[in-house]
Amino acid sequence: MKLTQFILILLFSSFAIGQGKKNEIKITGKITGKIPDIIEYTLPIHGIDYFGFTDSAQIDSSGNFQITIPLEKPSFIDLSNSYKSYGTLIIEPGMTYKVSINTEASENKFVVESPNQKGQILYNQIPNRSMIVGGxxxxxxxxxxxxxxxxxxxxxxxxxxxxxxxxxxxxxxxxxxxxxxxxxxxxxxxxxxxxxxxxxxxxxxxxxxxxxxxxxxxxxxxxxxxxxxxxxxxxxxxxxxxxxxxxxxxxxxxxxxxxxxVDTKIIAEFQKKGQIHTHNIDNAKKYLSGLQLEYYFAAYVYYEAINNNYEKELITLFEQFKKEYPSSPYKHFLEPVIMPIIAFHKKQAGPLNEKINFIANSSNLNSVNDVLKSLNGKQYYVDIWATWCSPCKAEFKDNAKLYELLKSKNITMVYISIDKESREKQWKEMIHFYNLEGYHIRVNEKLDANLRSLYGNQSMGIPWHFLTDENGNIVKKNVSGPSEIENLEKQLSNN
Incomplete structure (x- = not known):
């Protein structure tokens, strides 16, 4: 009897271990080229693949990493770094995958060794396989x-x-x-x-x-x-x-x-009142329920938060989500993107940096020449941006180096925003939050047209940085932003 019990225990233990292995996948990988500190991967909670719901693994100095994920059913996993996709894996419970990533190769950047290798290659040739790849x-x-x-x-x-x-x-x-x-x-x-x-x-x-x-x-x-x-x-x-x-x-x-x-004018009114996100979630609640609603609610808040428009409304919606879904696994992913919004609004209560200057009589300044001649500087480094432009705002994190460089070259910093009048409040709040030292102006209709004419295309790409003389005449139409400070220094030295 004891021997039988012992055998049953062994069989049960073996079964449990086998099941544990079947319900997880292992990914080992190596990155060559420029090696980041971490690799991010989407977590298939309930089998869902969403670019914002990610975990990360450390990469050693040789570029090696390892990922183990519990898995109940076949799922997609995207491997990325800072929203830049390396490739997508189609994973199945109990399988192992060996991944090679070359961050500097023009072709074959993402190679997967597994029994379904040909399928992985074929799927990664699809140009629109995910949100961060296909738009x-x-x-x-x-x-x-x-x-x-x-x-x-x-x-x-x-x-x-x-x-x-x-x-x-x-x-x-x-x-x-x-x-x-x-x-x-x-x-x-x-x-x-x-x-x-x-x-x-x-x-x-x-x-x-x-x-x-x-x-x-x-x-x-x-x-x-x-x-x-x-x-x-x-x-x-x-x-x-x-x-x-x-x-x-x-x-x-x-x-x-x-x-x-519903008339689009009504929707526009929600936008104007700062209630568009609440309206959209209320609309979702009319047509979704269960897991679909929980996931969409969380994904919506995340997607809007990472745009860095810092709407206070999203803080309220996050609190609402936590109350309605206290045990949701998605809370873990929302907190890091909500914290900057809280910090943004906290900063608005503080004093404005005295080095931030709003250009007077902006409604009468209809060209870049008009704007810059009024400042009596020697040379100007001009940053064309907008509050809704994520790449523009990403540049601001390197502004301390930019200001130091411009000061050494006796060049004046000027920011020109192409935001519409309806975003006047957001414009001033972001200048305060990002501590944008220099002169500021938001375009009127004629100044906007002048900028597009100077750019040479009505679909003007921003951020756009250029250098002018003291009269506002462009001497270098395209120069680097603060994120490429070494290259910018060379450009300014050759001027």
Whole structure:
């Protein structure tokens, strides 16, 4: 009897250990080229792959790292650093993966050794495989914006998807990838392509006001409706797609704009009052529930917070989320992006740096020459930016070095914001928060037009940094920003 019990215990222990291994995956990797301190990876909570819900692993001096993740079902994992994707893994419970990443190679930057290696290579060749790689559904609609026949549009989208899946079908037939691997990719690409159709419908909706829509209201409304019938948001498989967030966003737009027929002027009023995020979450609560709502709520707050617009409303929504989902695993990811918003509003109560100067009579200054001649400087380093421009704000972290360099060269710092009048408050608050020493002006209509003329393109790219003489004449049209301070120093020395 004791021997039998002992055997049963051994069998049970062996089974438990086996199950533990089956319910996790191991990734070992090596990075060559420029080696970062850490590698970030998306955590598939409930099988969800979202670029903001990440953990990280340390990388040793030789570029080696190791990741172990508990896993219950096949999922996507994106490996990245500071929102720059190295590549995407399609992982299955119980498997191990060896990853090689070359940060400086032009090709073959991401190589995966595993039994499904060919499938990994094929998936990573997809240019729109995730949010931080492919952007947004609306970016993918360019191929179809001039089409006016819904049946032809849908056929083209379906043909594009089939062409994309052909390689995976071949690998499945040859048993190079598993059925689970194939099903995960198929669901993801199906929802992505349906999202393109929804994005096209939304664009046509927006173009109605300008009378530039190619599809009639009836046509784009029907196209929009169809995707949520064939690919409902309630499908649990959708949660595994990296495109879940944007697909839900498109679904909520459809319900609000088409079914409820909410006037865009009403939505604009919420924006003006600083209540747009609360309005959007309230709208989500009308149409989502359970895990879909919890995930969307958390993903929404995260996505809006990292834009660094510092809306106080997001603090309130975060507190609301914690109250409604006290045990949510997503709280862990939201806290770090909410803390800067809290710090932003705390700083507004303090005094303004005396080295921050707002240019007087700005409404009468209609050109760069007008602006700079009024300051009586010798040379000017001009930063064109906007409060909504994340790359612009990313440059500010290196401003201390910039100010030191400009002082040594006797060059005056000038910031010109292309923000609209409606963002006057945000403009001044961000100047205060980022402690932007120098002269400041927000463009009027004529100054904005003058800048675009000087840039040489109406779609002016920002941040844009240039150097002028004392009269405001540009002597170097493009110079480096503070994040490339060594290169900027060379540029200024050669002037």
């Amino acid at each position: 947004h559904f609306e970016l993918e609609t360019k191929k179809y914006t001039q089409d006016s026949v819904p049946s032809e549009i849908k056929q083209k989208i379906e043909q594009s998807k089939e062409a994309e899946m052909a390689g995976f079908k071949k690998l499945l037939k040859e048993k190079v990838i598993s059925k689970d691997f194939y099903n995960l990719v198929e669901t993801d690409r199906d929802y992505f392509n349906k999202g393109i159709q929804g994005g096209l419908a939304f664009i046509n909706y927006l173009l109605v006001a300008q009378n530039k829509n190619k599809l009639s209201k009836e046509q784009f409304s029907e196209m929009w409706k169809e995707i949520f019938q064939s690919n409902p948001v309630t499908n649990p498989k959708l949660l595994s797609s990296p495109w879940f967030y944007f697909y839900i966003e498109n679904y909520l737009r459809y319900n609000e704009l088409i079914l409820e027929k």
